[in-house]
Amino acid sequence: MTVPAAAGPRRIVCLTEETTEWLYLLGREERIVGISGYTVRPRRARQEKPRVSAFLSGKIDRIVALEPDLVIGFSDMQAALADQLVRAGLNVWITNQRSVEEIFSTLHTLAVLVDARGAGERWIADCRAAHARIAADVAAWNRRPRVYFEEWDEPMISAIRWVSELIALAGGEDVFAELGRMPMGRDRVIADALEPVSRAPDLIIGSWCGKKFRPEQVAARPGWQAVPAVQNGRLHEIKSCDILQPGPAALTDGLAQLHRLIADAARHGV
Template identity: 60%
Template sequence: MGPKRIVCLTEEPTETLYALGQEDRIVGISGFTVRPPRARKEKPKVSAFTSAKIDAIVALRPDMAIGFSDIQADIAAELTRRGVEVWIANHRSVAGILDYIRRLGALVGEASRADRYAAQLEAGVTAVAERARAYPQRPRVYIEEWDVPQISGIQWVSELVELAGGVDVFPELATESLARQRILADGCEAARRAPDIVIGSWCGKKFRPDQVAARPGWDQVPAVLNGELHEIKSPRILQPGPAALTDGLADIERIIAAWVAKQSAR
């Protein structure tokens, strides 16, 4: 039932299909895939995020390619012209991630299993939120996806920060779906919002807290003064799939819980 030869253009369909026991349907994956680790050993890498080996994908004879967002629109168009059916998901929220898992499960005939898996993930998110409700203080958190230009956090990351007990300092930008819409017009605005914590997840490169601390106007920012500049690797938090709701959320909770504990000890 459903497609039997799937090319996953991003990591989240790969991680989800493996979790549902449907990895045999996958014939190609993104080169950025790290979850699960065995996928990198078992499946050919045929795409990046903004580019793909179209001829190699077509040679795999897929009956579906699954990708994510407007950034992969050109890849989707070319594959469609080459006769490949394409599903480009565009979910941006925690609820959207859970719905995506259920929809993908239904697509491959595993609706019940996908529903159970999504419910398990949702229960984990709820447990984090319940623990956070007991915090006496909520830190102000600046999420940075890129440094030049500065890009603030996407919606699902913002939501996870709030669920874990933090307050996103750019809530008005979090709901903007496109990265270019989350570029800070004034690079000093993040410093003026005085975050207690900075979470850096520079997609594809190492976060440099020293460079953030050296920015003009940042010397008196609470996060800098108190050494609260933290990195979460982008595969753990910037992929809109299970990883964000498990390892990514666990990282956020650990950072915020440690901050709360320090405040309580003062």
């Protein structure tokens, strides 16, 4: 008996890393014909797949030559790149997920699209169960440490919505939670360099969009010596590939790192 081939797009170009990681997790990596040059998860993808784009730009002629039946990207920031690809005659899907629930929904949609609904739903169920275990652990804490998450340093940009939500899930209190609800990076810019000081974070986490976080530079900012996190040496990095990609990494490794750092701060009573 002949087993029918899996349905859905057969040749996919992934303009961002989270789509690549998800297709590998679903066992659909053979459908990927091109990836972002920023891809590091999974590591093997860089050896197996041609790199055809940055974040804001791409090698249009090379992408077209790959004859993809679908190109997948993320965020309004890729609108210009998507426009070029559409004008080149390609099918393009740009997702714009911002919350944890939107990430789950996007992952589910893609799993259905590549005929891997069962595998996708099992992974999502396991991930939700892990989140529930963290929430149960956090529920027993006496105090939630205050967390300042910095996505960029010049200008200072605070946590995007899914990171803010993951901070809360991990047991922390995002000191700029109101900015986390803003979808655009420009709306999360902290204009007053002393505003984070006034919010007195117990923990500072940096993830500078691919640039190495420099805790010593943050600690040396004028007036920041009064910040509890600086006084107690609680300035840490979570790499952007683990937390700033709206896909599997943020929901697993990124959250786990947040939880360890926040739990350590809570344990030491800062």
